[in-house]
Amino acid sequence: MRIDKKHRTFACGFLDDIHSFDDIIDVDIFENGSSVTKTSTASVVGRTALGAVINPVGAIIGGVTAKKKSIEIINSMEVHITVKSDKKPLLIIKIDIPKKTKKDSKDYQKALTKAKNTVAAIQNLKLS
Numbered sequence: 001m002r003i004d005k006k007h008r009t010f011a012c013g014f015l016d017d018i019h020s021f022d023d024i025i026d027v028d029i030f031e032n033g034s035s036v037t038k039t040s041t042a043s044v045v046g047r048t049a050l051g052a053v054i055n056p057v058g059a060i061i062g063g064v065t066a067k068k069k070s071i072e073i074i075n076s077m078e079v080h081i082t083v084k085s086d087k088k089p090l091l092i093i094k095i096d097i098p099k100k101t102k103k104d105s106k107d108y109q110k111a112l113t114k115a116k117n118t119v120a121a122i123q124n125l126k127l128s
Helices: 041-054 056-064 106-127
Strands: 002-004 009-011 018-020 024-031 077-083 090-095
Touching: 024 106, 077 106, 090 106
Parallel strands: none
Antiparallel strands: 002 009, 009 018, 024 077, 077 090
């Protein structure tokens, strides 16, 4: 990834893939092809509705207890950047991680830290 703060642009991959900081819509970390923080929308809605029938506090608890996807072995990690673009709206930065990496390993923590720092840097570009 190349950043040009003077012109408020960045590039991922090829030189013709240049975007303005203002083009950034969203940034997320993906493991094994799925968002790290992916929560089933149907699960949240269903549990919230059921909780609301019981009582208002139940609605909050029902939504919060929705199932989250958990994977213990990681084969790939990527940072996905959604940008305003008709040509290529999704930019992907691959994070180096060995195949079959356990989530409790140092390799995983190192890769996750790199991914989080990448996300933070991109979010800072958007705010600058």
